[in-house]
Amino acid sequence: MESMEIDQNTAKDLLSHGAFFLLIDLPVGSTIGIDFSEYSVGVKFKGFKMIPPGLHFVHYSAVDRKFPTQTSPRSGFFHIFQPKEIYIRRWDGGDEDISEILLDPDEVQRYSDNLIGSLDQHLAPYPFSEYRKWTQLTNYIGVNVLNTLNPNCGKIRSVTQLVSLKYPQDIQPSESLPTTNRRLTVDNLMSYMEIEPDSRIKFAQLSKLPRLPEGATSSDLTKHCIDQSYTLDETLKRYEKPDDILGELQFAFVTFIIGQVNDSFDQWKLMLKLLCCSDAAINKYPSMYFNFINVLNLQLREVPEDIFIDIVDNENFLVSVLRDFFYNVFCNPNTDRKVREKAIVFKLHVTEKYKWDFEEEPEDELPVVVT
Template sequence: MERGSSKLDANQPMSQDRARKLLEDGAVFMLLDVPPGTEFGIDCNCWNTGDKFKGVKMIPPGLHFVYYSAVSKQGETAPRTGFFHNFQGQEFLVKKWDKYSEDISSDAASAEEVRTFRENLRDLDGFLGAYPYDSYKKWVSLSSHITPAAVARLQPLSGAVVSATQLEPAAATTTAEQRRRVVLDADNLPLMVPRAGTEIRFTTIARRSFPAGGTPADITKCSMDRSYVLASLFAADDDVLAELQFAFVCFLVGNVYDAFEQWKSLVALLCGSADATAARPRLFSDFVSVLYHQVREIPEDFFVDVVTRGNFLTTTLREFFATLETDDGVDAALRDKGLRFRAHLTKKFRWDFVSEPAEDAPVIVE
């Protein structure tokens, strides 16, 4: 994710033709009364707002992720909050900042206010930062499969993606007294659970799953090849690709750690589905493309510190690349594309996908 200058006030330079096109077709997002210094971002760009900031103009039509964090006078940054919005061409979206909750107000701007702002857009020009179009291609590469329908299926019911899990005491209803009581844990403390409506509604991925009434042979096969799990959860290719990108964006941009865990689970599911690799070549060709763009956006030291702990990504991708090499049923174009991706990762990160992992090596008894 890119950070701009420390203050977001004025427009960023771009060609006149591009600027004219975006002025005609682009959307406007206004955020009123936001305090100076607030962390604000859209897609792959993040800034701290300046004194004049009232929003962003020239937003390309399509799906975007807007996010923000309140910053205290001592410089402490609150957990990040964001939301997906599918901007229409020439849309004018107006939100207001609530200084008491340090969040966007739930009170919507009136139609009259929106109309007034739209009619006076020229006067607001100096208060609106231009969408950083140079990074738009990157955003598209990270979100190309995320549709409005996928957002509606996955986003929290509250509509807000929050980096810090919002917890509340678990409660139970005592039937006799018809009242709620707080549930205590083993240490006699209130049991905390995520607040209803605030959780991202990711697909639950079972580690092991097999057909009902399956034979021992079926169970053994499903334990070694997760194609059955993939087919039972994601019959449509675009559904799994959308969730893979949604999880990654919520992790990379939204700072949601649970989204990182879901991303890992989806990568492992796809890499461990050997039969599906041969049967669904378009899905896995797109999977390689999606993963290529995602890996480019994560700093190399992150892989050292987090992803490679336990050799997650190298071990998982080794299984996928082995399928491409050894399964005669794999589409030739997919095989070539996947192995070129392996060569890219080997060169960039010096990851070894060929040598047998130490934990899988045969034990030599002397």
């Protein structure tokens, strides 16, 4: 994907209309980034300037106070910056995270008054060469999608946040017993932990959605196991319009690639399989599927090579779901012409670039009739 070099006129426009993000007191040696950029924090760093208005992802890893050469797991948050917005937060050394307490108005005004003066040299300009790539990979993450998916705490964390439940009396540890006799094992302990609810990304729970309508017959069961359009329709009910599901696909991709959230990778694969294996939906939502091909094509171009190899090697996942998708598009005579033409170009591209074979279906992937 081509990058955009900032020209003089664009620079002037961003200086007058771009937003600012300041993070006060972030420890030296930490890392911080916005979208696809990442920087090591020096003594002068205070934040970013010339941020193009719109959605952005700010991420950070604080240096470990006991082990200065190590940083904590990545955290981040999405924010829709307004033109000329000045967004200021302070680092909380006790919690080792961005403080939830907002700065008082006088302090905000003091920083604001110095943005163009003494503070300017402490602010890194937004990496505009990555801006086009960022907008193309997030163009369906609108306000509705962001509000639907964002954790209640507002933070995206690469490490799952767990909270303990109350232990049943029969597995309470006893300090008076030898270690070998204690009934509280690691497995017992983990079984009484759960994900902290406010930290959970609110992805569509695809495994919990119905696979077929009520009263379905045995023949319907076979049909809906092969064609997942019914489940896709149920998923779309959580959104205002069909294209919003592409926003969830992009949200999962970005929070995995940049936010380093493994659960997001799992969700991306589940959503990809749902979209590729929904035969009837391709005719029902032609515009959404036309846009889906664009989204997936861009994602495959931008996924880092080491991660891309893992995706392909993972039970040949991509080849398998794309084979299903191309079959559903090309074998249905009623497929929308624009979708068919877009799929032809996409298939040629991935076939030539990755040398994938979509024509011969492995025996262990042949359709199975469900009884």
